Amino acid sequence: MVRNYNIALIGLGNIGSYLYNYLKKNKKLLIERNNISLTIKYVAVKNLKKKRKIKIDKKLIVKNYLDIVKKTDVDVIIELIGGADGAAKNLVFAALKNKKHVVTANKALIAKYGDQLAKIAETNKVNLEYEAAVCGGVPIIRTLKEGLLANSIKKIYGIYNGTTNFILSKMDYEKFNYKTSLKIAQSLGYAESKPDADINGSDVAAKLNILSALSFNSLVEKNNIYVEGIKNIDSDDIQYANTLGYKIKLLGIAEQINNQLYQRVHPCLVDSKSYIANISGVLNAVIIESNPVGTSIIQGEGAGPKATTSALVSDIASIARGNIKQPFMIPTNKRKKINYKSINELRFSYYLRFDVKDKFGVLSKITNILSKNKISIKRLIQNPNNLNKNASIVLVTHTSLEANMQKALKTLTNLKYVNSNPKMIRIETV
Amino acid sequence: MVRNYNIALIGLGNIGSYLYNYLKKNKKLLIERNNISLTIKYVAVKNLKKKRKIKIDKKLIVKNYLDIVKKTDVDVIIELIGGADGAAKNLVFAALKNKKHVVTANKALIAKYGDQLAKIAETNKVNLEYEAAVCGGVPIIRTLKEGLLANSIKKIYGIYNGTTNFILSKMDYEKFNYKTSLKIAQSLGYAESKPDADINGSDVAAKLNILSALSFNSLVEKNNIYVEGIKNIDSDDIQYANTLGYKIKLLGIAEQINNQLYQRVHPCLVDSKSYIANISGVLNAVIIESNPVGTSIIQGEGAGPKATTSALVSDIASIARGNIKQPFMIPTNKRKKINYKSINELRFSYYLRFDVKDKFGVLSKITNILSKNKISIKRLIQNPNNLNKNASIVLVTHTSLEANMQKALKTLTNLKYVNSNPKMIRIETV
Numbered sequence: 001m002v003r004n005y006n007i008a009l010i011g012l013g014n015i016g017s018y019l020y021n022y023l024k025k026n027k028k029l030l031i032e033r034n035n036i037s038l039t040i041k042y043v044a045v046k047n048l049k050k051k052r053k054i055k056i057d058k059k060l061i062v063k064n065y066l067d068i069v070k071k072t073d074v075d076v077i078i079e080l081i082g083g084a085d086g087a088a089k090n091l092v093f094a095a096l097k098n099k100k101h102v103v104t105a106n107k108a109l110i111a112k113y114g115d116q117l118a119k120i121a122e123t124n125k126v127n128l129e130y131e132a133a134v135c136g137g138v139p140i141i142r143t144l145k146e147g148l149l150a151n152s153i154k155k156i157y158g159i160y161n162g163t164t165n166f167i168l169s170k171m172d173y174e175k176f177n178y179k180t181s182l183k184i185a186q187s188l189g190y191a192e193s194k195p196d197a198d199i200n201g202s203d204v205a206a207k208l209n210i211l212s213a214l215s216f217n218s219l220v221e222k223n224n225i226y227v228e229g230i231k232n233i234d235s236d237d238i239q240y241a242n243t244l245g246y247k248i249k250l251l252g253i254a255e256q257i258n259n260q261l262y263q264r265v266h267p268c269l270v271d272s273k274s275y276i277a278n279i280s281g282v283l284n285a286v287i288i289e290s291n292p293v294g295t296s297i298i299q300g301e302g303a304g305p306k307a308t309t310s311a312l313v314s315d316i317a318s319i320a321r322g323n324i325k326q327p328f329m330i331p332t333n334k335r336k337k338i339n340y341k342s343i344n345e346l347r348f349s350y351y352l353r354f355d356v357k358d359k360f361g362v363l364s365k366i367t368n369i370l371s372k373n374k375i376s377i378k379r380l381i382q383n384p385n386n387l388n389k390n391a392s393i394v395l396v397t398h399t400s401l402e403a404n405m406q407k408a409l410k411t412l413t414n415l416k417y418v419n420s421n422p423k424m425i426r427i428e429t430v
Numbered sequence: 431m432v433r434n435y436n437i438a439l440i441g442l443g444n445i446g447s448y449l450y451n452y453l454k455k456n457k458k459l460l461i462e463r464n465n466i467s468l469t470i471k472y473v474a475v476k477n478l479k480k481k482r483k484i485k486i487d488k489k490l491i492v493k494n495y496l497d498i499v500k501k502t503d504v505d506v507i508i509e510l511i512g513g514a515d516g517a518a519k520n521l522v523f524a525a526l527k528n529k530k531h532v533v534t535a536n537k538a539l540i541a542k543y544g545d546q547l548a549k550i551a552e553t554n555k556v557n558l559e560y561e562a563a564v565c566g567g568v569p570i571i572r573t574l575k576e577g578l579l580a581n582s583i584k585k586i587y588g589i590y591n592g593t594t595n596f597i598l599s600k601m602d603y604e605k606f607n608y609k610t611s612l613k614i615a616q617s618l619g620y621a622e623s624k625p626d627a628d629i630n631g632s633d634v635a636a637k638l639n640i641l642s643a644l645s646f647n648s649l650v651e652k653n654n655i656y657v658e659g660i661k662n663i664d665s666d667d668i669q670y671a672n673t674l675g676y677k678i679k680l681l682g683i684a685e686q687i688n689n690q691l692y693q694r695v696h697p698c699l700v701d702s703k704s705y706i707a708n709i710s711g712v713l714n715a716v717i718i719e720s721n722p723v724g725t726s727i728i729q730g731e732g733a734g735p736k737a738t739t740s741a742l743v744s745d746i747a748s749i750a751r752g753n754i755k756q757p758f759m760i761p762t763n764k765r766k767k768i769n770y771k772s773i774n775e776l777r778f779s780y781y782l783r784f785d786v787k788d789k790f791g792v793l794s795k796i797t798n799i800l801s802k803n804k805i806s807i808k809r810l811i812q813n814p815n816n817l818n819k820n821a822s823i824v825l826v827t828h829t830s831l832e833a834n835m836q837k838a839l840k841t842l843t844n845l846k847y848v849n850s851n852p853k854m855i856r857i858e859t860v
């Protein structure tokens with residue numbers, strides 16, 4: 001016998017509209033595969049008069065989204081409002097308190113209030129599911145909670161942001177500069193008009209925060225992630241990276257070393273022959289190193305209504321089957337206090353670029369400062385520009401302590417004949 | 431409150447031993463993550479006196495494995511005997527009939543009796559789980575059943591056999607010949623002493639059969655897969671492929687074209703820059719093209735006790751949670767009768783290699799026969815060997831109908847001055 005499951009859809013933008021249509025069209029497919037019928041019972045929209053591409057049955061529409069959490073004929077609430085605070089926060093807290101299951105695509109909300117929300121969900125024995133919040137159509141949350149449940153994770157890293165990866169790919173393969181690449185991304189709908197959260201790495205950090213909580217049982221609200229975006233990467237860096245055999249990628253990385261957790265989001269030079277170097281455009285990829293299974297990779301579409309709908313439906317179906325309750329796999333009160341370590345204690349090989357006046361002794365000054373900070377040089381490219389008596393000096397260092405590099409950079413920034421701030425990009429062994 | 435779940439382990443080879451130890455050592459981790467305690471209640475082994483690396487609590491040992499299916503204190507039976515028939519078959523049929531959940535790593539059994547077994551499991555409302563049967567530690571079964579549940583699959587393909595992929599990688603990157611590569615694989619435990627099932631493609635076919643059933647709702651027992659192994663690939667082919675910009679991979683491919691299902695296992699030339707070309711050694715990878723999510727990739731360790739244990743534990747945990755019952759997602763009686771189409775109706779670009787006597791007119795005879803069968807040539811490499819007056823002719827054809835190629839090959843095989851059977855490898859667009 002097929003059971004019925006009632007859904008309320010809050011938010012009807014691109015994703016909400018696509019999901020609405022999908023659920024209408026695929027009722028039979030989902031009954032077949034999940035043995036449960038999914039019915040859209042209510043839809044709440046902000047602006048009733050807004051013209052939409054899709055037709056919504058008017059009987060379903062509710063004006064005040066907060067009314068929905070008290071309806072007795074709603075089993076699961078899909079939050080597609082967005083934003084860590086405001087309406088989305090009010091809705092999800094209220095829904096869980098009223099013992100409604102919640103499915104959300106809202107990474108900012110989960111990264112900020114995930115622990116508090118999880119506690120309510122656990123107390124009230126309802127689900128809080130957020131597959132769509134991390135890497136869209138890539139079923140990474142379910143893979144961590146179920147497929148790889150037997151494993152102890154040592155490291156999880158990858159490309160979680162399609163916007164920045166698209167921009168870096170455009171700069172690399174089509175030689176556009178940063179500004180043009182961003183504009184192309186915006187014109188194609190891959191970047192928002194205010195793209196700051198993508199560009200400055202905070203979108204990646206929110207996703208890493210969630211992945212880390214699942215991988216290392218940490219709390220999302222007391223997290224500690226080093227974050228650097230891609231704004232300082234320019235076309236020259238991309239070309240020098242190519243010359244040196246690398247690609248530049250914005251990675252989110254969490255790893256446990258001697259029971260300490262290191263978490264960081266920053267551009268990385270990665271071997272151009274590596275798997276991750278070849279993830280181009282808006283794709284997302286997650287690499288998991290764990291015991292006993294070894295290295296696992298999962299890759300797919302990271303954003304957009306189609307990928308997000310795939311994730312949302314997977315979550316709804318899982319709830320309808322009565323699968324997994326604890327939002328972060330283990331109960332919130334049992335999640336560990338983690339010793340976060342600063343990136344300063346890690347060691348990297350570094351890419352450095354200096355734009356300098358082509359004067360005698362500049363290179364020697366640079367190498368001298370590096371040497372004083374225990375940083376030695378592995379490779380060097382010096383490119384004079386005869387037109388304006390400037391030169392580019394590109395260095396690859398031997399493995400050095402981040403704290404030392406930071407000290408060196410402070411001195412190097414104020415150096416005579418160095419035109420602008422030196423560029424530093426970490427080389428990541430992948 | 432933590433519930434307890436009793437397990438019986440049948441078969442104590444490499445995998446069974448590793449799983450036994452894993453479950454003993456990770457009891458706490460699994461309680462934390464799954465909220466259920468897993469207890470090994472019985473162990474059945476073939477040879478009681480055999481010396482083992484691990485210590486088994488003697489109280490657990492049962493002589494006759496068939497006694498276990500009637501024990502009232504067993505919740506789930508783990509079948510690690512192997513083989514499609516005999517003991518494994520008897521055990522799994524008996525277990526499901528006695529309303530025990532079953533977890534198996536036995537692809538041959540599922541590929542042969544999966545439909546009958548699924549029917550019994552469905553009737554008796556118990557689980558039959560087989561994540562470990564396909565691509566070891568790669569959680570592809572759970573991903574198809576849960577993570578990508580919302581999607582309609584158009585094509586699923588990949589590298590499902592680590593043994594052959596290891597051999598092809600050795601031949602390519604270390605220039606060993608086929609025989610030596612196989613011996614290295616055997617010495618490292620990557621190939622069995624009787625490696626036929628791996629080499630001739632039937633292992634891949636069994637896995638493709640299972641993946642296809644999940645992807646296209648087909649029945650495993652009435653399946654129709656074209657199968658070709660790697661025995662005919664030699665070092666020269668690998669080198670010519672490199673020259674032409676390809677790698678040779680043994681792929682399993684199922685795809686739906688105009689509502690017809692095409693299923694095939696054969697060596698393929700794939701663009702050396704493609705993702706799949708760069709899966710080396712014993713790794714497995716599965717690529718899924720589906721709607722709405724697009725292309726998804728999942729990669730990992732395909733075999734061995736560690737990877738298999740990861741998959742087995744994921745299955746046991748899922749059963750303990752009461753997750754998903756139907757072994758092939760939709761009920762067996764609702765699975766469709768599929769129209770299987772022959773590979774003869776597909777079109778490929780082909781790699782052809784002829785070892786010929788270096789006589790006037792040989793090339794013209796070959797091209798003439800191809801032309802008569804509507805096969806035209808795109809690229810040609812002719813390499814004379816002056817020592818023995820032989821020559822190699824390597825051709826890449828334009829896209830042609832498989833049926834025509836098969837006809838052409840029959841004529842080409844008996845051609846004067848052609849030393850041995852011509853080699854044909856299909857070029858796969860990936």
